[in-house]
Amino acid sequence: MASIAVEGLTKRFGSVLAVDDLSFTVQQGTVTGFLGPNGAGKTTTLRMLLGLVRPSSGRALVNGSPYHDLPDPMRTVGAVLESSGFHPARSARNHLRAVAAVDGISDERVDEVLELVGLSADAERHVGGYSMGMRQRLELARALLGDPEVLILDEPANGLDPQGIAWLRGFLRWLAEEGRVVLISSHLLAEAAQTVDDVIVLNHGRMAGHGPLDELRRGATATVRVRTPDAERLTALLSAAGTKAVRVGDVVEAAGTTPEAVGRTMADHGVVVLEMTTSGESLEQLFFDLTSGAPSPDGFTQPAPAGTTSGMPS
């Protein structure tokens, strides 16, 4: 079964610790968002997975093997990387043909993937004249040459116009529905949220949290207001449970929690509810909180203490 596994992965560039003891797994049939602010270590991690950067310690495995040990890497993994380049004077088709030749992939397949990403009409043009969006599509075409079961995409939406982004979303969803493993990095949670099933959040090279996006989304409803005759008691109960709660008259405002958690506390202690509302916190704010070290929502896992490993639920 196709999979990606990262075990205790660490990368140090001189005195800079780019990736710090990172562990996670990604399983078949899911689109997993690999999220974090710029400089969080996402690209370095992906490059270690792809054998382009040598880990200082730990392992990065695709289908149980390091990338350089895969018998047919292009037929196993397709990768789109931000900084990979093109010879400006070479046509898109010839660029793909040169790459395809390494794995004995036919020119017919080259034409197929060009068609798939919508570049057939421009296939004979020099890549030097391509827009950023067209280059991204060409990168995606290269990644698909070997019809791989694992796709690793580093900020694939960069440079795409809104139409291109919408196309990419549908395309990634189609790939996942075909049972492939898709790992996609982004520094924009709101953008990734429209595509991914699971998220791994990275900050300063370390795991800041991971889990299903739905859990994160549920946790995004963060401020719960309850009108109750037992306002003082509820405030005390929530505070005792570690929730930041403030009483204003007969209303209790509980921040950084969920309606489920507040409702359960009230039910357990027989608190009478007159009215309960929630106000939304954006996914972006939650993402910001996560990468600032704030507690994560229920069902969304933050990293275990240093020295232990963690993994995505499969």
Place this chain on the structure above:
Amino acid sequence: MTRLLRSEVLKLRTVWSTWVLLGVAAALTGALSVVIGFVPRNRHDVSVVFPARGAVGWYDVVFSVMTVAIDLALVLGVIMITGENRHKTITSTFLAQPRRGWVATSKLFTALGAGLVVAAVAGAVSLIFGYGAVAGGLGSSGRMLTEFRHVWPGVAAACVLFAAYGVGLGAILKNQVVALVVGLGATAIVEPILVAAVPSVGRWLPSEVAQALESVTARPEVRGAFGSGLSHLVTWWEGALVLLAYGVALVAAGSFTTLRADVT
């Protein structure tokens, strides 16, 4: 390895720089042939015997301009590998074939063929010039071809091995400009100085070794017409082995150093 070679040949064929280099090889060979063969000169100014126009040995001297192809073969070898870093295509190359030593080896083998193509272009232009000169009444085609055979095989061998040496330089130096400056600068400036200062060491340097190859089939009276003389040169087979060793050793060294570096 066959697939890698096919990919490398495709890369070479599909960029303009390869065709420009071959065009330059053709243009320089043609232009220099005309200059060497037909521009009037004071025969007292040349330090070696310079045969009269059309006389025995004249084609030997004119065809020696094919040696310009050797530097162009070096340039082709250098850009074959450094171009990947310059245009960042090295990422897709290493994604397709993560065994980097194999990639470097395939470039080395491809360079051997590319060097031969450069030599073939220079040879073709020389032959066109030769047949033109024969048609103009300068000697016979038989003598012209004999003298062509004195020069071209050595030049071709030097081109083949200099292209491989260029890949080696590119493998170890990575940066295209630096590799070209070092390769061409060493040939034009550093090596002649070393040869003059310490001939016993200098004769093992790439340009001198290449000259040994060029000279193998040349007539004794015109050997080294544009070089620093021949008495110090190594034998042709020593030259071939040493030049090949330069390419292989540099590629091997590059495989364990620069080519192992992180691609970021």
